[in-house]
Amino acid sequence: MRAIRVSEYGGPEVLKLQSDVAVPIPEEHQVLIKVPACGVNPVDTYIRSGTYSRKPRLPATPGVDVAGLIEAVGERVSAFKKGDRVFTTSTVSGGYAEHALAADHTVYKLPEKLDFQQGDAVGVPCFTAYRALLHSASVKAGESVLVHGASGGVGLAVCQIARAYGLRGLGTAATEEGQRVVLQNGAHEVFNHRGDNYIDKIQKPVGEKGIDVIIEMLANVNLSNDLNLLSQGGRVIIVGSKGPIEINPRDTMAKESSIKGVTLFSSTKEEFRQFAAALQAGKEIGWLRPVIGSQYPLETVAQAHEDLIHSSGATGKMVLLLK
Ligand code: NAP
Numbered sequence: 001m002r003a004i005r006v007s008e009y010g011g012p013e014v015l016k017l018q019s020d021v022a023v024p025i026p027e028e029h030q031v032l033i034k035v036p037a038c039g040v041n042p043v044d045t046y047i048r049s050g051t052y053s054r055k056p057r058l059p060a061t062p063g064v065d066v067a068g069l070i071e072a073v074g075e076r077v078s079a080f081k082k083g084d085r086v087f088t089t090s091t092v093s094g095g096y097a098e099h100a101l102a103a104d105h106t107v108y109k110l111p112e113k114l115d116f117q118q119g120d121a122v123g124v125p126c127f128t129a130y131r132a133l134l135h136s137a138s139v140k141a142g143e144s145v146l147v148h149g150a151s152g153g154v155g156l157a158v159c160q161i162a163r164a165y166g167l168r169g170l171g172t173a174a175t176e177e178g179q180r181v182v183l184q185n186g187a188h189e190v191f192n193h194r195g196d197n198y199i200d201k202i203q204k205p206v207g208e209k210g211i212d213v214i215i216e217m218l219a220n221v222n223l224s225n226d227l228n229l230l231s232q233g234g235r236v237i238i239v240g241s242k243g244p245i246e247i248n249p250r251d252t253m254a255k256e257s258s259i260k261g262v263t264l265f266s267s268t269k270e271e272f273r274q275f276a277a278a279l280q281a282g283k284e285i286g287w288l289r290p291v292i293g294s295q296y297p298l299e300t301v302a303q304a305h306e307d308l309i310h311s312s313g314a315t316g317k318m319v320l321l322l323k
Pocket of ligand 1: 041042043124125128148149150151152153154155172173174175178193217218221222238239240241262263264265308311312313314316317318
Protein backbone atom coordinates (compact mmCIF):
# COMPACT_ATOMS: atom_id res chain seq x y z
CA MET A 1 0.00 0.00 0.00
CA ARG A 2 1.00 3.68 -0.27
CA ALA A 3 2.00 5.27 3.03
CA ILE A 4 4.08 8.13 4.39
CA ARG A 5 7.11 6.90 6.36
CA VAL A 6 9.37 8.91 8.64
CA SER A 7 12.81 7.38 9.24
CA GLU A 8 14.45 10.31 11.04
CA TYR A 9 13.10 13.30 12.97
CA GLY A 10 13.34 16.62 11.15
CA GLY A 11 11.61 19.13 8.87
CA PRO A 12 8.72 18.32 6.48
CA GLU A 13 11.26 16.80 4.03
CA VAL A 14 11.57 13.68 6.25
CA LEU A 15 8.00 12.70 5.23
CA LYS A 16 8.62 10.14 2.46
CA LEU A 17 5.96 8.51 0.30
CA GLN A 18 6.48 4.76 -0.16
CA SER A 19 4.32 2.58 -2.38
CA ASP A 20 5.42 -0.85 -1.15
CA VAL A 21 4.49 -0.76 2.55
CA ALA A 22 2.93 -4.01 3.78
CA VAL A 23 -0.75 -3.82 4.74
CA PRO A 24 -0.84 -4.51 8.51
CA ILE A 25 -2.79 -7.45 9.93
CA PRO A 26 -5.12 -6.78 12.88
CA GLU A 27 -4.24 -8.54 16.14
CA GLU A 28 -6.51 -9.10 19.15
CA HIS A 29 -8.80 -6.09 19.81
CA GLN A 30 -7.60 -4.34 16.64
CA VAL A 31 -9.35 -3.41 13.40
CA LEU A 32 -7.98 -2.66 9.92
CA ILE A 33 -9.52 0.43 8.27
CA LYS A 34 -9.38 1.32 4.56
CA VAL A 35 -8.54 5.03 4.63
CA PRO A 36 -9.78 7.43 1.91
CA ALA A 37 -8.55 10.54 3.80
CA CYS A 38 -6.71 11.34 7.03
CA GLY A 39 -6.79 14.43 9.25
CA VAL A 40 -3.58 16.43 9.73
CA ASN A 41 -3.10 17.77 13.27
CA PRO A 42 -0.51 20.30 14.46
CA VAL A 43 0.78 17.62 16.86
CA ASP A 44 1.75 15.47 13.83
CA THR A 45 4.25 18.19 12.92
CA TYR A 46 5.65 18.45 16.48
CA ILE A 47 6.12 14.64 16.63
CA ARG A 48 7.74 14.58 13.16
CA SER A 49 10.23 17.27 14.21
CA GLY A 50 11.29 15.27 17.29
CA THR A 51 10.56 18.16 19.67
CA TYR A 52 7.43 16.62 21.23
CA SER A 53 7.34 14.66 24.49
CA ARG A 54 5.97 11.60 22.65
CA LYS A 55 8.55 10.11 20.26
CA PRO A 56 7.47 7.02 18.31
CA ARG A 57 10.05 4.41 17.40
CA LEU A 58 11.16 5.05 13.78
CA PRO A 59 10.40 4.32 11.01
CA ALA A 60 6.80 5.33 11.64
CA THR A 61 3.73 6.62 9.81
CA PRO A 62 2.13 9.79 11.30
CA GLY A 63 -1.59 10.45 11.71
CA VAL A 64 -4.27 9.60 14.28
CA ASP A 65 -7.54 10.92 12.81
CA VAL A 66 -8.82 8.55 10.14
CA ALA A 67 -12.28 7.67 8.90
CA GLY A 68 -13.14 4.89 6.49
CA LEU A 69 -14.53 1.39 6.15
CA ILE A 70 -13.56 -1.55 8.35
CA GLU A 71 -11.74 -4.05 6.15
CA ALA A 72 -10.88 -6.72 8.71
CA VAL A 73 -11.17 -7.31 12.45
CA GLY A 74 -8.85 -9.16 14.82
CA GLU A 75 -9.76 -11.72 17.49
CA ARG A 76 -12.12 -10.59 20.29
CA VAL A 77 -13.50 -7.61 18.37
CA SER A 78 -17.25 -7.63 18.93
CA ALA A 79 -18.33 -4.03 18.28
CA PHE A 80 -17.33 -3.85 14.59
CA LYS A 81 -17.53 -5.93 11.42
CA LYS A 82 -16.20 -5.66 7.86
CA GLY A 83 -17.90 -2.80 5.99
CA ASP A 84 -18.76 -0.63 9.03
CA ARG A 85 -18.22 3.13 8.59
CA VAL A 86 -15.95 4.36 11.40
CA PHE A 87 -13.61 7.09 12.62
CA THR A 88 -10.76 6.97 15.15
CA THR A 89 -9.18 9.04 17.93
CA SER A 90 -5.88 7.17 17.57
CA THR A 91 -4.17 4.62 15.34
CA VAL A 92 -1.62 1.87 15.94
CA SER A 93 0.09 1.89 12.53
CA GLY A 94 -0.43 5.55 11.46
CA GLY A 95 -3.13 7.30 9.45
CA TYR A 96 -1.16 8.73 6.50
CA ALA A 97 -1.59 5.41 4.69
CA GLU A 98 -4.13 3.56 2.55
CA HIS A 99 -4.86 1.21 5.46
CA ALA A 100 -4.57 1.86 9.19
CA LEU A 101 -4.71 -0.40 12.24
CA ALA A 102 -6.52 0.90 15.31
CA ALA A 103 -7.29 -0.52 18.76
CA ASP A 104 -11.03 -1.19 18.95
CA HIS A 105 -11.56 1.10 21.98
CA THR A 106 -10.34 4.08 19.88
CA VAL A 107 -12.79 3.39 17.03
CA TYR A 108 -16.36 4.79 16.78
CA LYS A 109 -19.23 4.40 14.31
CA LEU A 110 -19.52 7.24 11.79
CA PRO A 111 -23.15 8.30 11.07
CA GLU A 112 -24.26 8.13 7.41
CA LYS A 113 -24.86 11.88 7.32
CA LEU A 114 -21.11 12.60 7.69
CA ASP A 115 -18.69 11.83 4.85
CA PHE A 116 -15.26 10.34 5.54
CA GLN A 117 -13.46 13.68 5.42
CA GLN A 118 -15.82 15.05 8.07
CA GLY A 119 -15.10 11.86 9.99
CA ASP A 120 -11.40 12.82 9.95
CA ALA A 121 -12.30 16.05 11.77
CA VAL A 122 -14.13 14.42 14.68
CA GLY A 123 -11.41 12.63 16.65
CA VAL A 124 -8.78 15.02 17.96
CA PRO A 125 -10.56 18.33 17.11
CA CYS A 126 -14.07 17.60 18.46
CA PHE A 127 -12.99 15.46 21.43
CA THR A 128 -10.48 18.15 22.46
CA ALA A 129 -13.10 20.88 22.07
CA TYR A 130 -15.55 18.93 24.21
CA ARG A 131 -12.96 18.16 26.89
CA ALA A 132 -11.84 21.79 27.03
CA LEU A 133 -15.35 23.26 27.36
CA LEU A 134 -17.31 20.71 29.36
CA HIS A 135 -14.63 18.93 31.37
CA SER A 136 -11.86 21.51 31.92
CA ALA A 137 -13.92 24.73 31.99
CA SER A 138 -17.12 23.12 33.35
CA VAL A 139 -19.17 25.70 31.45
CA LYS A 140 -22.73 26.51 32.43
CA ALA A 141 -25.47 27.60 30.02
CA GLY A 142 -25.64 31.37 29.79
CA GLU A 143 -21.90 31.92 30.27
CA SER A 144 -19.77 33.66 27.65
CA VAL A 145 -16.83 31.99 25.89
CA LEU A 146 -14.09 33.50 23.75
CA VAL A 147 -12.61 31.00 21.30
CA HIS A 148 -9.21 32.61 20.77
CA GLY A 149 -8.31 31.00 17.42
CA ALA A 150 -11.76 29.84 16.28
CA SER A 151 -11.20 29.14 12.56
CA GLY A 152 -9.22 25.87 12.81
CA GLY A 153 -10.24 22.29 13.52
CA VAL A 154 -10.55 22.62 17.30
CA GLY A 155 -11.85 26.20 17.30
CA LEU A 156 -14.83 25.56 15.01
CA ALA A 157 -15.78 22.51 17.05
CA VAL A 158 -15.69 24.65 20.22
CA CYS A 159 -17.97 27.22 18.51
CA GLN A 160 -20.51 24.55 17.56
CA ILE A 161 -20.52 22.87 20.98
CA ALA A 162 -20.69 26.24 22.79
CA ARG A 163 -23.79 27.24 20.81
CA ALA A 164 -25.45 23.87 21.41
CA TYR A 165 -24.85 24.18 25.17
CA GLY A 166 -26.36 27.67 25.40
CA LEU A 167 -23.21 29.75 25.71
CA ARG A 168 -22.61 33.19 24.23
CA GLY A 169 -19.75 32.65 21.77
CA LEU A 170 -17.09 35.09 20.61
CA GLY A 171 -14.45 33.88 18.16
CA THR A 172 -11.33 35.15 16.43
CA ALA A 173 -9.84 34.48 12.99
CA ALA A 174 -7.26 36.17 10.77
CA THR A 175 -9.07 36.34 7.43
CA GLU A 176 -12.49 37.41 6.19
CA GLU A 177 -13.23 33.86 5.04
CA GLY A 178 -12.14 32.48 8.42
CA GLN A 179 -14.35 35.00 10.22
CA ARG A 180 -17.33 34.09 8.01
CA VAL A 181 -16.88 30.38 8.81
CA VAL A 182 -16.64 31.15 12.54
CA LEU A 183 -19.98 33.01 12.46
CA GLN A 184 -21.58 30.23 10.39
CA ASN A 185 -20.57 27.71 13.02
CA GLY A 186 -22.20 29.15 16.08
CA ALA A 187 -20.23 32.20 17.26
CA HIS A 188 -22.36 35.28 17.97
CA GLU A 189 -19.50 37.69 17.23
CA VAL A 190 -16.13 37.46 15.53
CA PHE A 191 -12.91 39.51 15.71
CA ASN A 192 -9.68 39.58 13.69
CA HIS A 193 -6.73 38.46 15.85
CA ARG A 194 -4.39 40.20 13.39
CA GLY A 195 -6.38 43.46 13.50
CA ASP A 196 -5.33 46.66 15.29
CA ASN A 197 -6.69 47.02 18.85
CA TYR A 198 -8.80 43.91 18.50
CA ILE A 199 -8.58 43.21 22.23
CA ASP A 200 -10.26 46.59 22.86
CA LYS A 201 -12.92 45.64 20.31
CA ILE A 202 -13.61 42.39 22.19
CA GLN A 203 -13.80 44.30 25.48
CA LYS A 204 -16.59 46.57 24.19
CA PRO A 205 -19.49 44.08 23.89
CA VAL A 206 -18.30 42.20 26.96
CA GLY A 207 -18.36 45.31 29.14
CA GLU A 208 -17.16 45.43 32.72
CA LYS A 209 -18.33 41.93 33.51
CA GLY A 210 -15.71 40.32 31.28
CA ILE A 211 -15.62 36.87 29.64
CA ASP A 212 -16.34 33.76 31.68
CA VAL A 213 -14.24 31.28 29.71
CA ILE A 214 -11.46 31.64 27.13
CA ILE A 215 -10.48 28.61 25.06
CA GLU A 216 -6.95 29.53 23.97
CA MET A 217 -5.21 28.14 20.84
CA LEU A 218 -2.04 30.27 21.01
CA ALA A 219 -1.32 30.98 24.68
CA ASN A 220 2.27 32.13 24.13
CA VAL A 221 0.85 35.15 22.25
CA ASN A 222 -2.43 35.77 24.06
CA LEU A 223 -2.33 34.66 27.70
CA SER A 224 -1.53 38.06 29.18
CA ASN A 225 -4.39 39.74 27.27
CA ASP A 226 -6.70 36.86 28.16
CA LEU A 227 -6.25 37.47 31.88
CA ASN A 228 -7.42 41.06 31.42
CA LEU A 229 -10.51 39.99 29.48
CA LEU A 230 -11.80 37.54 32.12
CA SER A 231 -14.80 37.98 34.40
CA GLN A 232 -14.80 37.40 38.17
CA GLY A 233 -13.95 33.71 38.59
CA GLY A 234 -13.19 33.44 34.88
CA ARG A 235 -10.96 30.72 33.51
CA VAL A 236 -8.53 30.38 30.61
CA ILE A 237 -8.22 26.89 29.18
CA ILE A 238 -4.97 26.43 27.27
CA VAL A 239 -5.43 24.11 24.30
CA GLY A 240 -2.44 25.30 22.25
CA SER A 241 0.83 27.12 22.91
CA LYS A 242 4.03 27.31 20.88
CA GLY A 243 6.42 28.82 23.41
CA PRO A 244 6.82 30.86 26.60
CA ILE A 245 5.12 34.14 27.56
CA GLU A 246 5.49 36.54 30.48
CA ILE A 247 2.34 37.23 32.50
CA ASN A 248 1.67 39.29 35.63
CA PRO A 249 0.31 36.84 38.25
CA ARG A 250 -1.42 39.84 39.86
CA ASP A 251 -3.85 39.80 36.92
CA THR A 252 -5.36 36.59 38.34
CA MET A 253 -5.79 37.83 41.93
CA ALA A 254 -8.59 40.39 42.09
CA LYS A 255 -10.85 38.29 39.87
CA GLU A 256 -9.71 34.96 41.35
CA SER A 257 -9.33 33.72 37.81
CA SER A 258 -7.66 30.47 36.83
CA ILE A 259 -5.47 29.12 34.06
CA LYS A 260 -5.77 25.45 33.21
CA GLY A 261 -4.06 23.36 30.56
CA VAL A 262 -5.78 20.54 28.69
CA THR A 263 -4.44 17.49 26.86
CA LEU A 264 -6.88 15.21 25.11
CA PHE A 265 -4.70 12.16 25.66
CA SER A 266 -4.86 12.59 29.44
CA SER A 267 -8.52 11.54 29.18
CA THR A 268 -9.38 8.16 30.66
CA LYS A 269 -11.12 5.47 28.60
CA GLU A 270 -14.34 6.28 30.47
CA GLU A 271 -13.98 9.99 29.62
CA PHE A 272 -13.40 9.12 25.95
CA ARG A 273 -16.64 7.08 26.07
CA GLN A 274 -18.54 10.03 27.62
CA PHE A 275 -17.19 12.52 25.06
CA ALA A 276 -18.02 10.09 22.23
CA ALA A 277 -21.62 9.68 23.47
CA ALA A 278 -22.23 13.45 23.65
CA LEU A 279 -20.60 14.08 20.27
CA GLN A 280 -22.51 11.19 18.67
CA ALA A 281 -25.77 12.87 19.73
CA GLY A 282 -24.53 16.11 18.17
CA LYS A 283 -23.74 14.37 14.89
CA GLU A 284 -27.11 12.62 14.80
CA ILE A 285 -29.17 15.70 15.66
CA GLY A 286 -27.00 18.04 13.60
CA TRP A 287 -25.38 20.54 15.96
CA LEU A 288 -21.97 18.95 15.36
CA ARG A 289 -20.98 19.31 11.71
CA PRO A 290 -17.19 18.97 11.31
CA VAL A 291 -15.84 21.55 8.86
CA ILE A 292 -13.12 20.65 6.34
CA GLY A 293 -10.57 23.30 5.37
CA SER A 294 -7.63 22.75 3.03
CA GLN A 295 -7.12 19.37 1.34
CA TYR A 296 -3.81 17.95 0.10
CA PRO A 297 -3.06 14.83 -1.98
CA LEU A 298 -0.87 12.35 -0.07
CA GLU A 299 2.20 13.12 -2.20
CA THR A 300 2.10 16.79 -1.10
CA VAL A 301 2.20 15.96 2.61
CA ALA A 302 5.40 17.97 3.17
CA GLN A 303 3.65 21.10 1.85
CA ALA A 304 0.65 20.33 4.08
CA HIS A 305 2.89 20.25 7.18
CA GLU A 306 4.64 23.44 6.10
CA ASP A 307 1.34 25.26 5.54
CA LEU A 308 -0.33 24.00 8.73
CA ILE A 309 2.33 25.66 10.85
CA HIS A 310 3.36 28.68 8.78
CA SER A 311 0.20 29.83 6.92
CA SER A 312 -2.62 31.86 8.39
CA GLY A 313 -6.22 31.71 7.24
CA ALA A 314 -7.63 28.42 8.55
CA THR A 315 -11.22 27.60 7.54
CA GLY A 316 -11.57 24.20 9.19
CA LYS A 317 -9.70 20.94 9.55
CA MET A 318 -6.83 20.12 7.17
CA VAL A 319 -7.02 16.66 5.51
CA LEU A 320 -4.75 14.46 3.38
CA LEU A 321 -6.42 12.64 0.49
CA LEU A 322 -5.32 9.03 -0.01
CA LYS A 323 -6.89 8.55 -3.44
P1 NAP B 1 -5.43 24.53 13.16
O1 NAP B 1 -6.61 23.91 12.49
O2 NAP B 1 -4.16 24.65 12.43
O3 NAP B 1 -5.89 26.00 13.66
C1 NAP B 1 -4.98 26.90 14.24
C2 NAP B 1 -5.81 28.06 14.78
O4 NAP B 1 -4.97 28.99 15.47
C3 NAP B 1 -6.50 28.83 13.66
O5 NAP B 1 -7.83 29.12 14.03
C4 NAP B 1 -5.67 30.09 13.58
O6 NAP B 1 -6.40 31.18 13.06
C5 NAP B 1 -5.37 30.29 15.05
N1 NAP B 1 -4.40 31.35 15.32
C6 NAP B 1 -3.37 31.77 14.55
N2 NAP B 1 -2.80 32.87 15.11
C7 NAP B 1 -3.50 33.15 16.25
C8 NAP B 1 -3.44 34.15 17.24
N3 NAP B 1 -2.51 35.11 17.22
N4 NAP B 1 -4.32 34.11 18.26
C9 NAP B 1 -5.27 33.15 18.33
N5 NAP B 1 -5.40 32.18 17.42
C10 NAP B 1 -4.52 32.18 16.38
O7 NAP B 1 -5.10 23.78 14.51
P2 NAP B 1 -6.08 23.00 15.52
O8 NAP B 1 -6.10 21.58 15.18
O9 NAP B 1 -7.35 23.77 15.61
O10 NAP B 1 -5.24 23.16 16.88
C11 NAP B 1 -5.11 24.44 17.49
C12 NAP B 1 -4.03 24.38 18.57
O11 NAP B 1 -4.43 23.46 19.59
C13 NAP B 1 -2.66 23.87 18.09
O12 NAP B 1 -1.65 24.53 18.80
C14 NAP B 1 -2.66 22.40 18.47
O13 NAP B 1 -1.37 21.89 18.65
C15 NAP B 1 -3.45 22.45 19.75
N6 NAP B 1 -4.15 21.20 20.09
C16 NAP B 1 -4.05 20.78 21.37
C17 NAP B 1 -4.73 19.66 21.77
C18 NAP B 1 -4.66 19.25 23.21
O14 NAP B 1 -5.00 18.10 23.55
N7 NAP B 1 -4.25 20.14 24.09
C19 NAP B 1 -5.50 18.93 20.85
C20 NAP B 1 -5.59 19.40 19.55
C21 NAP B 1 -4.92 20.56 19.18
P3 NAP B 1 -6.05 31.83 11.59
O15 NAP B 1 -5.56 30.74 10.70
O16 NAP B 1 -7.40 32.40 11.18
O17 NAP B 1 -5.01 32.87 11.88
